[in-house]
Amino acid sequence: MNRYEELADRFGTPLFVYDLDEITAARRELTDALPEEFELFYALKANPHPEVVRALREGAGKGCRAEISSTGELAAALAAGFTGADCLYTGPGKTDEELREAIGQGVRMFSTDSVTDVRRVGAVAREHGVVVDCLLRVNSAAASATTSIRMTGTPSQFGFDSETLGEVLPELRAVDGIELAGMHFFPLSNARDEESLIGEFNHTIGLAAQLQDDLGLPLRYLDIGGGFTVPYAVPGARGHYPKLRSELSATLDLLLPDWRTGTPRLACESGRFLVGAGGTLLARVSNVKVSRGRKFVILDAGINTFGGMSGLGRLLPVAVQPVDGEPVESASLVGPLCTPGDILGRQIELPALAAGDLVTIPNAGAYGPTASLLMFLGRPAPTEVVVRGDEVVSVSRIEHHRSYETELVR
């Protein structure tokens, strides 16, 4: 019996298996691909499992810091051993309540998206008698020419429009309780290749240097974002960035020549690259049926378990790896939910499968359970097992329950 059969027998399916060795390897690859002066933030959104987060914080080599965006992610970061001071808090809709929790727990760096956002951070910081760092998230008026994925240059809830940042700067400077510490960019996710990634980073560094010069914008800290890639639920390897380190160094030497002595301090961010390949989803075939000549393979894992974001066009189709042998037949791969939307792959090539067979879905460590429709149709969340090599480190499952009024009073 292979390892996955063994784990599936022991813990049931659907089952996510996260391998900490693989996650540590990804972290090392990425820190090695960046100049050593860079800090790396792990975006907990990709997978907030505390053991996964812990593996990215500690271990041999340089650990990550935590990029969080909610009270729940803050709790996950703290549970994994981070302190508030290790965290960068981002997001366009921060509330006073979340900010109180974050600042109370020692978070001192926030990425901010609007004047209101900065004022709100400042007000809560003053309540606590502290001064916190605000990075201004910048929505560049133009994206780099070498990328096709544009998350900036268009209207967005994220960031300050670069072309009008100068107009609001006096208002931002007048806010007490905060220090304008620098800038944050996150113009793209999942860059197509190393060239587009480098092009985007060069563009970002150029814009940061220009805003610093033109507007006198403080730049003690510069987070240039991410875009590091890994396949999602299909076979394949993490992106490879052999030129990144030297190209980034060259650009920084030219545009921000004091960077090597910490002015500004620099950071990148990643979610999927760090954890994607470290996860595998195991599911069993519940049934195989034919309707009007078409075959449907029904798994015990659907969009309640994985791929709840397929509506964003981010997923379809997943690839199930043959348990034995090669893909042989065309069939639709569907989940158990009572909705025609519960599709993991429409008319894709699958191995010959029968009820009871185990399938594995590779590269499933990012945007898994917490990015899925966990509550929909009332099935239990998938079990998540964390392994390090052959050792099982932890077995857990997210439980949801309804809290009533007395538990909700704040």
Ligand SMILES: *Cc1c(COP(=O)(O)O)cnc(C)c1O
């Ligand atoms: C989602 C997000 C990330 C992580 O994105 P990946 O594509 O998973 O690397 C990083 N930074 C910010 C600000 C994000 O919103």
